Amino acid sequence: MDKLLIRGGRQLAGTVTISGAKNAALPELCAALLTDEPVTLQNVPRLQDVSTMLKLIQNMGATAERCSDVPSSVILNAGPLSSPEAPYELVKTMRASVLALGPLLARFGQARVSLPGGCAIGSRPVDQHIKGMQAMGAQIVVEHGYMIATVPSTGAGRGRLKGCHITTDMVTVTGTENFLMAATLAEGETILENAAEEPEIFDLAEMLIKMGSKIEGHGSRRIRIEGVERLHGCTHQVVADRIEAGTFLCAVAAAGGDVVLQHGRAEHLDAVIEKLREAGAVITAGQGFIRVEASGRLKAQSFRTTEYPGFPTDMQAQFMALNAISLGASTVTETIFENRFMHVNEMVRLGAKIQVDGKIAVIEGVEKLSGAVVMATDLRASASLVIAGLVAEGETLVDRIYHLDRGYDQMETKLRAIGADIERLKA
Numbered sequence: 001m002d003k004l005l006i007r008g009g010r011q012l013a014g015t016v017t018i019s020g021a022k023n024a025a026l027p028e029l030c031a032a033l034l035t036d037e038p039v040t041l042q043n044v045p046r047l048q049d050v051s052t053m054l055k056l057i058q059n060m061g062a063t064a065e066r067c068s069d070v071p072s073s074v075i076l077n078a079g080p081l082s083s084p085e086a087p088y089e090l091v092k093t094m095r096a097s098v099l100a101l102g103p104l105l106a107r108f109g110q111a112r113v114s115l116p117g118g119c120a121i122g123s124r125p126v127d128q129h130i131k132g133m134q135a136m137g138a139q140i141v142v143e144h145g146y147m148i149a150t151v152p153s154t155g156a157g158r159g160r161l162k163g164c165h166i167t168t169d170m171v172t173v174t175g176t177e178n179f180l181m182a183a184t185l186a187e188g189e190t191i192l193e194n195a196a197e198e199p200e201i202f203d204l205a206e207m208l209i210k211m212g213s214k215i216e217g218h219g220s221r222r223i224r225i226e227g228v229e230r231l232h233g234c235t236h237q238v239v240a241d242r243i244e245a246g247t248f249l250c251a252v253a254a255a256g257g258d259v260v261l262q263h264g265r266a267e268h269l270d271a272v273i274e275k276l277r278e279a280g281a282v283i284t285a286g287q288g289f290i291r292v293e294a295s296g297r298l299k300a301q302s303f304r305t306t307e308y309p310g311f312p313t314d315m316q317a318q319f320m321a322l323n324a325i326s327l328g329a330s331t332v333t334e335t336i337f338e339n340r341f342m343h344v345n346e347m348v349r350l351g352a353k354i355q356v357d358g359k360i361a362v363i364e365g366v367e368k369l370s371g372a373v374v375m376a377t378d379l380r381a382s383a384s385l386v387i388a389g390l391v392a393e394g395e396t397l398v399d400r401i402y403h404l405d406r407g408y409d410q411m412e413t414k415l416r417a418i419g420a421d422i423e424r425l426k427a
């Protein structure tokens, strides 16, 4: 297993180019299953999760390859599929595989998708996905760890989903994406109430519209979709990764320096940027860039995670690393996932003072952290330990960075380019 070795204490300066968003690229790769025409996705980040999704799609009999001359572009062609199935071996490493369910059911009237199982940050059930597809007319049984779904056919050919009203019990990001994709080819109108408003959903809807879908209201809590008979191919550019950008903002705020994030979309990071400004970082932004300047210890900030446009749970750990070395005490409340404080014990090993009581972590900022060996437990926990390592005195070794590689595009290369002393130790 690869590890990251960080020698802390360097300020960061220069320019970082933000990649396409993992959480937009994954549903958009699945959206290519909705058509038998070629789809080109541009600005696809180089991540383990993307490689897994490409394998999943290839495994169904579709072609899905990176362009040899433009490696950030992927061309997909999902003509007739040999098996509309997402097997456990691939699903177990990436929860987003559940996003195959909606497109497969909509286009082929059948799907066999492994249940994703639990995950380090919480139990993450998919009951809402199942209920929503059933409301659209799918019959779903869960057997041997698989969701086996079919749409009964009323005549010759595939069964077609039927538009309906779906109101989910909670706001669910991939749930909204699954229903959105399924509804594009359903018969009649679908209304999604309590829909997620994340920029990645807006981006997916824009791609689906390019493919011929009729969608209104994306980016709001109520989305209306008028189903069409078929969709066609398109070319679409994946939106910039707001969580990658937010991670670099926290890294600079913690380590100090002056960095420009090219392609960063400040309008997608309002809640995080507001907190960083209150902490004392100077943040300026314009069309396609965000600049962050920081020096000395910032002021600790309390926050609670909520759905977009609130403070993202995917930024909680990274901001906590900043709070750990800021002036004063803060509380961080995690409301989305029940077990997303696993970075705390590792930060404590670096000298942070943090106590957890249920959903709330209380952090007392310390003047300095000291390097140690720490273990990454999940994707954003890994990023938070990298940030802590950048400010800790001496050497920090972050183990199990395969979690980091799931969702960050060459993080250590980007950090090295702005002055961090960080290297990957190959297994």
Ligand SMILES: CC(=O)N[C@H]1[C@@H](OP(=O)(O)OP(=O)(O)OC[C@H]2O[C@@H](n3ccc(=O)[nH]c3=O)[C@H](O)[C@@H]2O)O[C@H](CO)[C@@H](O)[C@@H]1O
Residues within 6 Å of the ligand: 023, 026, 095, 096, 122, 123, 124, 125, 126, 127, 128, 129, 130, 170, 171, 172, 173, 174, 175, 313, 314, 336, 337, 338
């Ligand atoms: C690939 C992707 O885009 N992943 C993101 C997505 O995950 P994901 O879409 O899995 O997260 P959800 O928005 O669905 O989860 C929100 C909450 O609803 C619960 N829930 C969800 C569905 C369901 O059927 N039943 C249920 O109980 C979850 O356990 C969680 O407590 O949104 C999360 C919340 O912003 C982010 O942290 C993830 O990075």
Ligand SMILES: C=C(OP(=O)(O)O)C(=O)O
Residues within 6 Å of the ligand: 022, 023, 095, 096, 119, 121, 314, 379, 380, 407
């Ligand atoms: C939790 C995350 O991703 P996933 O839903 O793919 O596990 C994340 O991106 O922080």
